Amino acid sequence: MRVEYINPFVESAYNVLREVLNSDVNRGELFLKSTAMPVLGVAAIVGLAGDVEGRVMFDMTRDTAIKIASAMLEAMDMEPISTLNDMGRATINELANMITGQAVTKLHELGFKFDLTPPAILSGENMEISDAGVEALIVPMEVPQGKIEINVAIRERN
Amino acid sequence: MKWNNGNDKQQPSASATGVASRGLRTLGFGFGRDDESREEIERIDFKMVTFSLAGKDYGIDIMKVKEIAKFERFTFVPNARPFVAGVYNLRGEIISIIDLRVMFNLPAEQHSDGTPQDGLILRLEDNLIGVIVDRIDRVVGISSESIQPPHPIFADINIGYISGVVEHEDRLYITLDVDRIFTKESEKARAVDQSRSVMETPPGEPIEEPARVTAPDEQQEFSFISEGLATFDKLYASAINQQWLQQRFEQWRQERSEVQKPIQFADEHDAAAFVRPFFSANSEQLWDRSYSEAVRAVLPHAETMVVNAWNPGCAKGHESYSLAAILSAYYSGKRVKIWAGDNDLLSISTAPNLILAEETVPAHMQEFTVGTANGVTFSAGIKEMILFEYHDIRHESGVPHAHIVVCRDLLSLLEPEVQQQVLTKFYETLVNGGVLIVGDNEQLDDDTRWQPLSDQVQAYCKV
Incomplete structure (x- = not known):
């Protein structure tokens, strides 16, 4: 993956998570993967198209998703959730949108132009994701509610 | 005691x-x-x-x-x-x-x-x-x-x-x-x-041995050395580096006997000392004039308007910039694009904005650099030619087809079976007549696929 793309995603994930959860965020070692990867339980996927093509996935366990959504809702003086209902999914969607949106804005400033698709949420047991012909950058983020893996697979359009 | x-x-x-x-x-x-x-x-x-x-x-x-x-x-x-x-x-x-x-x-x-x-x-x-x-x-x-x-x-x-x-x-x-x-x-x-x-029957069983070192012993010592290099992650022995390994082994044997130390590696430092001369000239620095000219002499003829090159294992990018300078002059009027990748995040992150001390830039490359507050860097024209990627050679690559692949010393750092996979990938990526350049101490002996081109540089033409 092009070096210039890495930092905007890492920085915006860090900033947005710290802001919406109002807590410390720890970034793990970045690494690359290209085989099929297990999905932890809840995944929000945002597609990218333009100078590049690919997608960004935010992957976490169901438990972490509920805790993060609750923390975000409580910060807005709303009721926390106990199961992953429509409100919970919408909240995770919003989180994915905020992080990807901020990263793409930074990339626009650097001269790379591309558009986003609305996030889609997948949830279930024993899921895997694989991307033909693209290697994925994994950015692990630790927050008090659990671990979020940000999985960025994008390539230059030839 | x-x-x-x-x-x-x-x-x-x-x-x-x-x-x-x-x-x-x-x-x-x-x-x-x-x-x-x-x-x-x-x-x-x-x-x-x-x-x-x-x-x-x-x-x-x-x-x-x-x-x-x-x-x-x-x-x-x-x-x-x-x-x-x-x-x-x-x-x-x-x-x-x-x-x-x-x-x-x-x-x-x-x-x-x-x-x-x-x-x-x-x-x-x-x-x-x-x-x-x-x-x-x-x-x-x-x-x-x-x-x-x-x-x-x-x-x-x-x-x-x-x-x-x-x-x-x-x-x-x-x-x-x-x-x-x-x-x-x-x-x-x-x-x-x-x-x-x-x-x-303990392993300590004494057998009358001649004091002279015989050929099978040497063979065994050599295989220990190869194993040792792999254990310490320095280099994987294969047909690609066999010739260098054997020469280096002889030299090492002499060096060690002069300082009265055992031939085998005691620790990682010994393995590092053994492997040090392996790395090609001009590693981690811009290519000097003679190497640049040797590379220029083997460049393939390109009929298309776009010339692609692939440079896996580019580290901080010295190699990619040197290549870009040569290609931009040689294929003037055509569009040159270089995919440069490395799986060391720290090195590759510095590559797009590599700053060099002015005295380290060889005279023939000075026309491609511009001054900055801290030193010199390559001109926008050169930088635009290169796409630096955080990439692991074991994974799929986005490089479409290439006229030139420059992969110096990287193959020998991969496990032998991965070396073969990567070589096959290079073969498939190169256009007919495309050129692969490997490290100074690496050799390809498969003449059904690779034909050597030069005495000055380890370059091979896709057959």
Whole structure:
């Protein structure tokens, strides 16, 4: 993956998570993967198209998703959730949108132009994701509610 | 003194075998310091990776060790035997991890959660297994003749698991027989029999050896060196670097005898010293005029308006910029694009904005650089030609087709089977007549695919 793309995603994930959860965020070692990867339980996927093509996935366990959504809702003086209902999914969607949106804005400033698709949420047991012909950058983020893996697979359009 | 104690314990064992002269001979080797001439003819033909368990030193035959590892975050397996620490994902392969201390009923050092633990990955007959130890020490080369039979005094560990005891630099190492340790329960009975027969004919068996080093010994030393390089992650021996390895081995043998050190590697520094001359000229710096001209002379003719090049293993990008400068001049009027990748995040992150000290830029490249506050950098025109990617060569690459592939010294750092896969990938990516440039000390001998082009640079044309 092009070096210039890495930092905007890492920085915006860090900033947005710290802001919406109002807590410390720890970034793990970045690494690359290209085989099929297990999905932890809840995944929000945002597609990218333009100078590049690919997608960004935010992957976490169901438990972490509920805790993060609750923390975000409580910060807005709303009721926390106990199961992953429509409100919970919408909240995770919003989180994915905020992080990807901020990263793409930074990339626009650097001269790379591309558009986003609305996030889609997948949830279930024993899921895997694989991307033909693209290697994925994994950015692990630790927050008090659990671990979020940000999985960025994008390539230059030839 | 530690050795004296060991000696007292060993002597009855040796004579108990009924061959007193053998015991004396073996001891003679152990006390080589008292007997200069004997020490000189002692041959290093057994290497072991040494480590400690509960404060004692142990060794495992290096041929059984696939790699030295740090284990962290392995997965606990419910209802497994107590010494099974869990399973571990070794680059996609799931292996079991055994805690040797628990297995041998030794006190385990307490680790706070999350600290990586020292361990070895062992290559058994039909599978890989990981073992956790207190601490990895180093690689020790010894003469197999100096290994003495095990003695029942070592009660910590079942005697059947010990293949011998050896003294090296005033330390006593217990050598473990890993194949026997990890045989299945059903085979235990047979293992005990074997251990008994090992007791009767210890590995210390003296055979009258000529003092002269014979060809098979050299072969063995050479294969130890190759294994050692792989163990220390320095280089993987294969047809690609065979010729250099053999020359370097001869040279190394001389260097080491001049400073009176053993040929085998004692530690990582020795392996690093061995491999240092391997790396090509102009590594981690801009290419000098003569290398640039040699590369220019082998560039293929391109009919298309777009010329693509691929530069995996570009590190901080010196190589990619040097190549860009040559290509932009040679293919003037055409659009040149270079895909440059490396899996070292720190190096590749600095590549797009590489700043150089002005005096390190060779005269023929100065026209492509511009000054900045801290030094010089390449002009926007050159930078636009190169796409720096965080990329692992083992994975899929986004490079479409290429006229030139520059991959210097990287192939030799990959496992032999990966080397072949990557070479095939290069072959498929190159256009007909495309050129592959490898490291100064690397060679491709498959003339059905690669035809050598030059004496000055290791360049091959796709056949």
